[in-house]
Amino acid sequence: xxxxxxxxxxxADTFKDxxxxxxxxYCKQEVDPYTKTRIILMNGTEFEQVWFGHQFSRxxxxxxxxxxxxxxxxxxxxxxxxxxxxxxxxxxxxxxxVSYEQLAxxxxxxxxxxxxxxxxxxALDFALLEDFDHLYRYxxxxxxxxxxxxxxxxxxxxxxxxxxxxIAEHRYPYDNLRRWIDSKxxxxxxxxxxxxxxxxxxxxxxxxxxxxxxxxSDLGRSLYQEIGLIEEQHVTQxxxxxxxxxxxxxxxxxxxxxxxxxxxxxxxxxxxxxIKAIWEEHFIQEVGHLHLAADLLKQYDKKEWxxxxxxxxxxxxxxxxxxxxxxxxxxxxxxxxxxxGDNYVEAATLPQNDDFFQFQEKVNANVEAVPSHQVIAQxxxxxxxxxxxEESPNPVPELQDRKVDNTTVGRxxx
Numbered sequence: 179x180x181x182x183x184x185x186x187x188x189x190a191d192t193f194k195d196x197x198x199x200x201x202x203x204y205c206k207q208e209v210d211p212y213t214k215t216r217i218i219l220m221n222g223t224e225f226e227q228v229w230f231g232h233q234f235s236r237x238x239x240x241x242x243x244x245x246x247x248x249x250x251x252x253x254x255x256x257x258x259x260x261x262x263x264x265x266x267x268x269x270x271x272x273x274x275x276v277s278y279e280q281l282a283x284x285x286x287x288x289x290x291x292x293x294x295x296x297x298x299x300x301a302l303d304f305a306l307l308e309d310f311d312h313l314y315r316y317x318x319x320x321x322x323x324x325x326x327x328x329x330x331x332x333x334x335x336x337x338x339x340x341x342x343x344x345i346a347e348h349r350y351p352y353d354n355l356r357r358w359i360d361s362k363x364x365x366x367x368x369x370x371x372x373x374x375x376x377x378x379x380x381x382x383x384x385x386x387x388x389x390x391x392x393x394x395s396d397l398g399r400s401l402y403q404e405i406g407l408i409e410e411q412h413v414t415q416x417x418x419x420x421x422x423x424x425x426x427x428x429x430x431x432x433x434x435x436x437x438x439x440x441x442x443x444x445x446x447x448x449x450x451x452x453i454k455a456i457w458e459e460h461f462i463q464e465v466g467h468l469h470l471a472a473d474l475l476k477q478y479d480k481k482e483w484x485x486x487x488x489x490x491x492x493x494x495x496x497x498x499x500x501x502x503x504x505x506x507x508x509x510x511x512x513x514x515x516x517x518x519g520d521n522y523v524e525a526a527t528l529p530q531n532d533d534f535f536q537f538q539e540k541v542n543a544n545v546e547a548v549p550s551h552q553v554i555a556q557x558x559x560x561x562x563x564x565x566x567x568e569e570s571p572n573p574v575p576e577l578q579d580r581k582v583d584n585t586t587v588g589r590x591x592x
Contacts, residue, residue: 179442179491179492180490180491180492181435181438181439181442181464181465181468181490181492182468182469182472182483182487182490183490184462184465185465186462186463186464186465186466186467186468186469187462187463187465187466188466189249189250189253189463189466189467189470190249192253192256192463192466193252193253193256194256194260198260199256199259199260199263200263201260201263201264201452201456202452203263203264203265203266203267204217204264204265204266204450204453205266206266206268206269206273209450210333210449210450211277211280211331211332211333211335212284212333212335212447212498212499213448213449213450213453214277215277215280215281215284215285215498216444216447216448216453216457216498217261217264217265217453218277218278218281218378218381219281219285219374219378219381219440219444219498220261220440220441220444220457220460221258221261221262221381222377222378222380222381222382223374223377223378223381223436223437223440224254224255224257224258224261224437225258225377225380225381225384226376226377226380226381226433227251227254227377227433227434227437228251228254228255228258230429230430230433231247231250231251231254231430232251234247234426234429234430235247235248235251237426238426240478243474243478246470246474247430249470250434250467250470250471253463253467254467257460257463260456260460261456264453264456270324271389271392271393272316272319272320272323272324272393272398273320273324273326273331275316275385275386275389276313276316276317276320276328276331276332277331277332278382278385279309279312279313279316279382280313280331280332280335280336281378281498282309282312282313282378282379282382283306283309283310283313283336283501283505284335284336284498284499284500284501285374285375285378285498286302286305286306286309286375287306287501287504287505287508288496288497288498288499288501289302289371289374289375289496290302290303290306290504290508291501291504292367292371292494293367293368293371294365294367294368295359295364295365295368297356297357297359297520298359298368298371298372298419300522301356301415301416301419302371302375303508303512304415304512304515304517304522305379305412305415305416306341306505306508307341307342307505307508307509307512307513308341308342308344308347308408308412309341309412310341310342310505310509311340311341311342311343311344311347311550312341312344312405312408313328313332313336313338313341314338314339314340314341314566315344315401315405315550315553315554316328316401316405317329317338317565317567318553318554318557318564318565319397319398319401319553319557321557321565322553322556322557322560322561322565323395323397323398327565327567328565328567329567332567334567335499335500335502336500336501336502337502337505337506337566337567337568337569338565338566338567338568339566339567339568339572339577340572340574340577340583340584341509341513342513342514342515342587342588343550343551343583343584343585343587343588343589344404344405344408344548344550344551345542345545345548345550345551345585345589346516346525346585346587346588346589347408347411347588348407348408348537348538348541348542349411349516349517349534349537350533350534350536350537351411351414352519352533353516353517353518353519353533353534354411354412354414354415354418354517355414355415355418355519356415356416356418356419356520357418357419357520358418358419358420358421358422358423359372359419359420359421360421360423361421361423361424361428361432361486364421365493366487366489366493367493367494369432370436370439370493372416372419372420373420373432373433373436374436374440374496375416376413376416376417376419376420377436379409379412379413379416380413380417382409382412383406383409383410383412383413386402386403386405386406386409387406389402390402390403390406397549397552397553397556400549400552401549401550401552401553403549404548404549404550405550415517424486425479427471427474427475427478427479427481428475428479428481428486430471430474430475431468431471431472431475431483431486431487432486432487433471434464434467434468434471435468435487435490437464437467437468438461438464438465438468439492439495439496440496441457441458441460441461441464442457442461442492442495443495443496443497444457445457445458445461446495447495447496447497447498471483502569506573507573509572509573509574510573510574513574513577513587513588514526514587514588515588516528516534516588516589518532518534525588525589525590525591526590526591528591530591534589535591538589542589545585548585551583551585554583555583558580558581558582558583562581563580563581564580564581564583566580574587
């Protein structure tokens with residue numbers, strides 16, 4: 179499939195009336211977990227494109243170009259509204275959060291397994307263990323406060339147990355930055371992976387920032403605050419991988435190409451025929467956006483689209499599926515790592531005066547007050563052991579004891 183060779187629709191013909199902007203939400207008792215995660219993924223993809231369009235417009239000196247950006251942006255906004263409306267009103271903030279973290283785990287694992295660039299793969303594996311731990315913390319809060327088991331929400335496709343403890347994830351800001359890829363030499367799958375994961379993690383960060391103050395319990399509010407800060411680190415990491423040398427019109431083209439790729443992947447992967455039709459419609463619309471982006475690139479940058487995307491044919495399509503063994507392998511081998519610049523080292527090998535330990539002391543001086551630890555400690559106090567869904571014991575021996583929350587893995591000194 180090459181979207182540059184497909185016939186799209188004129189953007190002016192994509193605008194919908196209110197009846198089409200408000201589709202029927204899915205039924206939370208019946209929906210497939212990966213249908214929910216695809217919806218979250220595409221919601222985030224649309225948000226990324228819309229906000230990129232705003233930033234582009236705010237720094238663009240051409241009023242004619244700004245008009246074209248506004249045209250694209252309005253169509254993208256309507257697509258986002260359709261996708262956002264698919265979430266049902268009876269799905270709670272916390273239930274929806276579990277799906278966010280399932281997406282983070284299985285999407286990151288899927289991208290990492292197909293990633294040829296070791297630098298990018300290491301970044302994916304590194305953050306994977308952190309989102310995996312977030313799923314565990316939110317799941318314990320869900321069972322403790324609502325009596326609902328997250329294993330049912332994730333369809334038993336994703337295990338729920340400790341990863342790199344959230345308390346160990348707080349790093350000095352410099353150490354979350356990564357060097358950017360070179361889009362001229364990077365493989366098509368690498369460029370797509372970086373675009374996709376940046377949008378997905380940004381959507382998660384935005385969601386937690388917005389719902390933290392809306393959550394009912396103080397414990398939940400504080401957990402969203404803490405994990406929201408970690409998601410900001412993830413956005414810094416993944417956004418840092420994006421090529422900083424590209425022009426804004428080159429980036430626009432890549433954004434639109436990524437949307438075409440994702441909608442087509444969702445269409446091929448989707449089991450729900452009603453949702454599948456939405457993915458197909460949006461794919462056709464995105465082809466129109468892509469063609470306009472290519473025209474704008476030629477008009478203003480004097481470049482053909484092939485100079486930015488040499489081969490328009492989609493590489494391997496994205497499928498969301500369970501990745502239990504892969505996550506276990508990464509967990510067993512890298513749980514004690516932290517990042518130091520572009521490198522990953524065991525925290526215990528760092529000197530005591532390192533920025534990591536100094537930052538930890540500022541943020542987590544009182545371990546008992548750290549929200550992510552409080553959730554598990556309170557659950558254990560109430561129930562005798564934590565809540566998990568694991569098919570065998572945690573591959574990290576220090577994380578196997580269900581009667582204590584380990585706060586030293588990944589942050590201990592020698």
